[in-house]
């Protein structure tokens with residue numbers, strides 16, 4: 467069980483962006499959504515989050531996705547002026563907020579902030595944070611909801627390497643403890659190699675591959691989908707590292723040769 471996408475299509479304006487996307491992403495893991503710019507990753511995440519109409523079927527554990535079970539962090543999040551860091555995280559549990567916030571909830575918010583190394587900022591105004599710090603707070607807000615399906619669109623793009631590590635450590639702990647599924651759209655293929663158990667690669671709105679990273683991301687798929695030549699290095703830890711070498715002249719917007 468997990469997230470099942472069957473023949474999903476979606477439009478933006480008049481343009482058909484997603485075309486017959488079918489894939490299964492098992493629960494209890496981090497799944498990476500990869501592919502070149504403009505290939506439909508955000509469109510797919512919005513369709514899954516029920517914020518964009520779609521064709522075909524999207525089911526989570528066999529049922530249509532319910533908004534209440536989803537934590538969704540769009541690519542461009544606005545911060546609310548006038549709220550502090552702690553108030554912003556607590557908004558993740560807005561349905562439990564009254565005039566008073568239970569002490570346990572505040573404790574949990576502070577713990578999540580601490581696990582990201584930013585608890586010391588909890589009284590600061592959101593607008594007085596850097597872009598990366600705001601991203602961490604908004605991630606903390608989604609995590610405190612404890613969603614069964616967490617959809618993150620480029621949610622670590624503004625983070626330094628240490629904070630990226632802290633966030634992925636926290637996400638791994640979360641999926642292991644809860645059995646939730648985290649789907650993260652991500653451009654950094656080395657981060658995806660390290661942290662995603664499954665990757666779904668999109669190309670021109672089609673599925674270019676879905677499965678373990680090493681099976682989906684190959685010299686051939688990087689050439690065909692991204693139009694680059696690359697080397698694969700194996701670190702002493704056994705981890706894969708991709709070293710981009712040069713563009714190979716293929717157009718990124720080209721239709722893929724094979725789908726599915």
Ligand SMILES: Nc1ncnc2c1ncn2[C@@H]1O[C@H](COP(=O)(O)OP(=O)(O)OP(=O)(O)O)[C@@H](O)[C@H]1O
Pocket residue numbers: 478479481483501502503504505506507508509510541
């Ligand atoms: N609101 C919109 N109206 C019309 N077209 C849109 C809209 N939003 C996105 N598009 C188009 O839909 C296509 C897919 O966009 P999408 O944001 O899903 O791609 P993406 O893979 O997430 O890209 P990136 O990696 O650059 O964030 C692009 O060609 C984009 O120009």
